[in-house]
Structure formats: structure tokens, C-alpha cells
Amino acid sequence: MTNHKTIKNIEQELIDDFSLFETWEEKYEYLIDLGKKLAPLDPAFKTEDYKIKGCQSSVWIHSHEKDGLVHFAGDSDAIIVRGLVGLMITVLNAQPAKEIVNAPLDFIDTIGLSSHLAQTRSNGLRAMIKQMKMDAGVLG
Amino acid sequence: METEGTYDVQAIRAQFPILSRKVKGKDLVYLDNAATAQKPVAVIDALVHYYSHYNANIHRGLHTLADEATATYEASRAAVMHFVGASSTDEIIFTKGTTESINLVANAWGKSFLQEGDEIIITSLEHHANIVPWQMVAAEKKAILRVIPIDDNGILDMEAFKSMLGPKTKFVSVVHVSNALGIINPVEEIIRLAHEYNAVVLVDGAQSSVHLDIDVQTLGCDFYVFSGHKIYGPTGVGVLYGRRDLLESMPPYQGGGEMIKEVRFEHTTYNELPFKFEAGTPNIADVIALKAGIDFINTIGKAVIRKHEETLLEYATAKLKNIKGLRIIGDVKNKVSVISFVVDGVHPQDLAILLDNQGIAVRTGHHCTQPLMHRLGIVGTTRASFAAYNTIEEIDVLVEALNKSLKMLL
Numbered sequence: 001m002t003n004h005k006t007i008k009n010i011e012q013e014l015i016d017d018f019s020l021f022e023t024w025e026e027k028y029e030y031l032i033d034l035g036k037k038l039a040p041l042d043p044a045f046k047t048e049d050y051k052i053k054g055c056q057s058s059v060w061i062h063s064h065e066k067d068g069l070v071h072f073a074g075d076s077d078a079i080i081v082r083g084l085v086g087l088m089i090t091v092l093n094a095q096p097a098k099e100i101v102n103a104p105l106d107f108i109d110t111i112g113l114s115s116h117l118a119q120t121r122s123n124g125l126r127a128m129i130k131q132m133k134m135d136a137g138v139l140g
Numbered sequence: 141m142e143t144e145g146t147y148d149v150q151a152i153r154a155q156f157p158i159l160s161r162k163v164k165g166k167d168l169v170y171l172d173n174a175a176t177a178q179k180p181v182a183v184i185d186a187l188v189h190y191y192s193h194y195n196a197n198i199h200r201g202l203h204t205l206a207d208e209a210t211a212t213y214e215a216s217r218a219a220v221m222h223f224v225g226a227s228s229t230d231e232i233i234f235t236k237g238t239t240e241s242i243n244l245v246a247n248a249w250g251k252s253f254l255q256e257g258d259e260i261i262i263t264s265l266e267h268h269a270n271i272v273p274w275q276m277v278a279a280e281k282k283a284i285l286r287v288i289p290i291d292d293n294g295i296l297d298m299e300a301f302k303s304m305l306g307p308k309t310k311f312v313s314v315v316h317v318s319n320a321l322g323i324i325n326p327v328e329e330i331i332r333l334a335h336e337y338n339a340v341v342l343v344d345g346a347q348s349s350v351h352l353d354i355d356v357q358t359l360g361c362d363f364y365v366f367s368g369h370k371i372y373g374p375t376g377v378g379v380l381y382g383r384r385d386l387l388e389s390m391p392p393y394q395g396g397g398e399m400i401k402e403v404r405f406e407h408t409t410y411n412e413l414p415f416k417f418e419a420g421t422p423n424i425a426d427v428i429a430l431k432a433g434i435d436f437i438n439t440i441g442k443a444v445i446r447k448h449e450e451t452l453l454e455y456a457t458a459k460l461k462n463i464k465g466l467r468i469i470g471d472v473k474n475k476v477s478v479i480s481f482v483v484d485g486v487h488p489q490d491l492a493i494l495l496d497n498q499g500i501a502v503r504t505g506h507h508c509t510q511p512l513m514h515r516l517g518i519v520g521t522t523r524a525s526f527a528a529y530n531t532i533e534e535i536d537v538l539v540e541a542l543n544k545s546l547k548m549l550l
Contacts, residue, residue: 024164024497029548032490056505056520057489077519078487079549080494 007099010091011107018111027112031083038086041075052127057081059124063135069094070136074128081124084116088125092132097140101133147448152440153529155180166499169534174319174347174478174525175503176369180436183373186429197421199398213424216431217414223434224345224364224381225355230413231387234427237378238346239269241365242313244380244417245342248390250277250311258310261339263288263296263325264515265318268508270344274313283310290515294321294470302333309339316348320507320521321470322478324352331360340386346370350527351449351476353442356381368426372528373433377426380417387413394419437528445528449477452526456535463542469521477526480507486549488522494545495522500538 005013021027045062052059057078064071072093074085091107092100108114108125116125153159156178161168170178190212196205198213217229226232235241254260260274264287278285288301312334316327331341342363345354349366356364363386368377382390392399392410396419401409410416437445456479460466465484482488488504495502505520506513513520524538 025548028494028497032548057487058519078489080490081487 007091007095007103011105014087014091015107015110028080031080031087033083034086034090035076035079035082035084038075038082038089039073041073045073046075052124052131057124059085059128061085061128061131061135063132063139065097065139068096070097070100070139072132072135076124084113084125085128087113088128088132092136097136100136101140103133105129147444149448149529149531153531155182155436156529157181157184159529163499163501164497167537169500169537171524171526171530171534171538172501172503173527173530174322174370174523176375177350177372177527178529179374180372180432182432182436183429186432187374187425190425190428195425198424199415209424209428212428212431213422216427219431219434220379220381223354223438224349224379225357226381227357228384231381231384233380233382233387233414233417234422235365235378235380236376236423237367237369238344238365239378241363241378241380242269242342242344243273244393245313245363245365245382246273246277248393248417249340249386250274250281250283252389252391254278254281254283254310256282257308258283259286259304259306259308260284260311260313261286261288261301261304261309261334262313263315264290265294265296265315265321265323265325265512266313266509267315267319267344267346268510269346270313270315271511274311284308287511288314290512292516293472294318294323294512294516295472296325298326298329301330305333305337305339307337309334309337311340311342313342313344315344315346317345317351317476317478318470318509318512319347319478320509320512320523321480322347322475322525323470323472324348324474324476327361328359335360347476347478350437351442351446362386368430368433371430371433372436373430374426376423377430384413387417392416392419396420398422440528448528449526449530452530452532452535453477453479455532456524456526456538459535459539460542463539463546465546466542469516469518478523479525480521480523482518482521483546486546488520490549491522491542491545494548495538495541498537498541498544500541502538 041060046060050060050062057076059076061074072089076082076085158178194205194208196209198210217232220232221229260278260283274285286304289297314330317324327343334341340362343361345364345366350371362383364381366379369375399411399416399419401411467482469480492504503523
């Protein structure tokens with residue numbers, strides 16, 4: 001697959017999508033929906049090796065390199081976190097490793113989800129991004 | 141708003157500045173009191189007053205500020221003594237919190253008196269703070285850590301406990317009230333049985349100190365520990381009550397200033413109780429403000445607050461049970477105002493996120509009791525815990541928000 005869109009392009013699309021939401025309910029319904037639609041992770045990767053430590057829910061991220069691009073798959077036992085996994089996969093999947101590592105990902109703040117980056121043990125987004133960038137760094 | 145009999149909950153709420161703030165545009169509904177209680181203005185004022193008027197190091201200075209700070213600090217110790225029914229201020233040691241109190245005992249008592257093959261007994265309901273320090277000292281002394289099992293409702297298996305007791309039992313460290321489930325353990329019976337084998341007993345009062353009447357002499361425990369921040373006091377201050385003869389037999393936990401009588405390079409003699417265990421400049425401001433927290437409870441009366449909390453617990457329990465798929469964990473009679481629950485097919489973290497967006501603070505997760513969650517076969521629970529200032533209306537808000545959240549998730 002050729003990748004037409006850059007990370008920035010996809011971030012802008014999400015910013016546009018989220019700008020349509022007027023209430024917190026709509027935003028979270030979108031995330032819950034994203035979580036429900038996320039392709040299931042191959043059970044072979046739902047192991048301790050792929051589990052991200054430090055989250056209140058279980059989060060698994062699997063990554064592999066193909067034709068110079070990094071591909072991600074992931075899962076969580078919590079549906080909103082699963083939505084966040086889906087969101088990050090939407091943004092970072094099938095991109096060059098270097099782009100992933102260097103992405104500032106400031107769209108998270110713009111779409112009003114920065115509370116999920118808070119440094120508490122209960123929020124998985126920060127750990128998730130760190131893992132995806134680390135994987136990209138290794139694969140790149 | 142409501143006034144329940146003579147209990148004027150609005151007058152109590154007015155003493156807590158934080159309760160008038162908004163969260164995500166909604167009125168804050170604070171139901172995470174088992175994690176930490178909010179602070180009445182008297183506690184906040186005590187901190188400000190200390191730093192504004194008589195901040196000084198205590199016990200050694202010979203000036204007016206030092207005299208005032210020392211007298212107020214020691215008045216707090218006396219208040220704590222009465223709060224737990226101890227007979228002397230010598231038996232009240234100030235620490236950073238429950239965790240440090242337990243670590244102090246595990247280190248100072250455990251390392252001196254435990255021997256290879258000795259047994260320490262804890263329960264399946266313990267917070268990590270009453271597990272890990274004992275694992276550490278047990279590993280060092282080659283002692284054995286044993287755990288009293290529970291049934292599926294979280295009730296301790298006392299027959300199993302009786303069968304564990306023996307000449308090897310040296311220490312029993314038990315949680316008075318489960319932080320995860322709110323269950324009150326039969327500590328009087330545990331203490332009595334353990335003492336038949338001359339075992340020393342520590343009661344973790346982190347959750348019980350704010351709800352139950354505590355009299356360490358009636359209980360007969362050897363140590364009782366709790367944190368100031370859960371009894372409406374500041375963070376960073378906790379208490380270790382210890383029986384005088386035990387505290388005297390224990391070596392100091394940390395060395396430094398304050399805890400010494402005389403220091404020579406060849407030899408140091410230690411200060412007397414309680415100062416032997418309070419090395420360095422203590423947390424003067426927070427200790428002083430702790431008294432304001434205790435005064436807050438005493439002014440209303442613990443029994444009066446408890447009655448209010450029981451009303452809230454009963455109301456919330458009935459309301460929550462009406463929610464389809466919701467199961468209360470530890471649904472027993474003998475408990476404090478804590479409700480821990482799970483909902484079929486719903487992860488507690490999802491609930492917490494959606495409730496937070498509706499201004500509601502509850503705790504979700506394993507509550508620092510991973511072995512308990514493992515035993516119950518769950519990843520965690522959602523926990524609502526009530527305090528003196530919570531209202532029936534707030535429970536209605538919780539129930540409505542829960543229903544809305546579940547509709548979004550399922």
C-alpha cells in the first residue's frame with residue numbers, strides 16, 4: 001500500500017472531525033465507537049511481551065516493518081483505551097519510522113484529549129505513544 | 141437542601157472550600173474519601189497560621205517562636221493520644237503516614253526479634269503497604285509470611301486463622317477495615333487469639349480511624365497505625381501508636397538529630413520515647429494541622445458522622461443494586477461507608493473516565509490490593525466512598541451518571 005497521507009494530514013482530519021463535536025458525550029462516543037471497530041489483535045500477541053506496563057487497563061501493542069513503513073496493531077481490555085489505541089493507530093500506522101519517532105502529536109491537545117496524557121498510572125495514552133515511538137525507533 | 145434530623149450537612153459542607161469548585165463545568169461530587177478526605181478550612185488555616193505566626197524548629201530552641209511551635213506540636217500528640225485512647229503521649233510516634241508506620245515496625249521490631257522460621261500472619265485483604273514491608277523483612281530474616289484466606293464476599297476465614305496460629309507465630313499484622321471493600325474485620329478476636337500465642341499484633345487503621353471509635357487499650361492491640369490525610373488532616377503526617385514496653389525494646393528506625401540523648405564518636409545514647417523514633421526535624425506544620433482535623437471530627441462526633449455515613453451507604457447500596465449487571469463486591473453487613481462494585485462487561489477505567497467528565501470523583505482499579513483482586517478474580521473495581529460532607533443528592537447524581545455512562549459503553 002502506498003501511503004498518501006502524512007501524519008500531519010491525518011492529525012488535521014481528526015482535528016476537523018473533533019471540531020464537529022459540541023459535547024463531551026459526542027467525543028467519547030466517537031472514541032468508544034473507534035474502540036468497538038478496532039480490528040482484533042492476533043491472540044498470539046496478547047502476551048506479557050507486548051503488554052504496556054503502567055496502565056490501569058491492559059494495553060497491548062504489536063508492531064512490524066514492511067516496505068520501509070511501520071505497521072501497528074493493538075488492543076485493550078477497556079473500551080475507551082481501545083479507542084485511544086485505535087486513534088493512535090489511525091495517526092501512526094504505515095508511516096516511516098523516522099516520521100513516527102519525530103511526530104510531536106500535538107493534535108491530542110487540540111482535540112481536547114490531553115487529560116489522557118496526564119502522568120497518573122491510570123492513563124495509558126502516554127505509555128502507549130512512548131511504546132509506539134520506541135518500536136518505530138527499533139524497526140526504523 | 142437537606143438537613144437530616146439534627147445533622148446539618150450543608151453547614152458541614154460550608155467548612156470545605158474545595159466542595160464548591162466545578163469539575164469539567166459540573167459541581168464536584170467527591171466520592172473518593174477512602175483515598176483521601178478533603179480538608180476543612182480549620183486545617184488549612186492551621187497550616188497558614190503556623191507558617192505566618194510561629195514557624196520555628198521545635199524542642200531545642202530557647203525563643204518564643206520555638207516555645208509556641210513546640211507546645212502546639214505536642215498538643216497535637218495529646219489530641220492523637222485521646223483520639224486512639226492511648227494512655228500516654230510517649231506511645232504516639234509521628235510518621236509520614238500509615239506506610240511509614242508499618243515500615244518502622246517491620247524494620248525496628250522485625251529485624252530485632254524475628255528469627256529464621258518464625259511466622260508473620262497477614263490477611264488476604266491487605267493493602268500493599270501491609271504486605272511488602274513484611275515480605276522484605278521475612279526475606280531478610282528467613283521468616284515465613286502466611287495469609288489468612290477469605291470467602292468470596294471478603295469475609296476472613298477465622299477457622300483457618302486459628303489453625304495457622306502456633307508457637308512459630310510471632311507477628312500478626314491485620315487491616316482493621318478493608319480499603320478496597322470497606323469490610324470491618326474482627327480485629328478484637330484476632331488480637332485475643334494471637335495473644336494466646338504471645339504474638340505481637342499490629343492493626344492497620346488507615347480506613348478505620350476515621351469511621352470507628354478507636355480505643356487501643358480496649359482493642360488490646362500492640363500497634364495501631366493510621367494516616368492524617370484520611371481523617372480530614374493534611375497529607376505527609378501519620379501515626380504509630382505502640383505499646384510502651386514494645387517501643388522501648390525496639391531499636392531506633394532512623395538515626396539523626398532529635399532522636400539522640402548524647403552523641404560521641406565512640407557511642408551514642410538514644411533519646412526517650414517518643415523522640416527516639418522521630419529523627420530529624422519532623423513535619424511540624426502538618427502535625428499541628430492534624431489536630432484541627434481531629435477537632436473537626438470530635439466537634440461533630442464520630443458516632444454522629446457514622447450515622448450519617450450509614451444512611452448514605454444504605455441509600456447508595458439500594459440504588460446501585462437496581463442497576464442491571466452491577467454487582468457489589470463485599471456486600472456484607474459489617475462495613476463502613478465504602479461501596480466497591482463491578483459491572484458486567486464494563487472495565488472500571490472506562491467508568492472512571494466517563495464519571496470524571498460528569499464531575500464525579502470515584503476510585504477505580506486494584507486499590508493497591510492486587511492479591512485481593514486476584515483472589516476475587518477481577519481486574520479491579522469502581523469504589524465510591526462517603527464522608528461527613530456527602531449528601532443523598534450526590535448519590536442521586538452518581539446513580540444518574542452511572543446509568544448514562546453504562547448506556548454509552550454498552
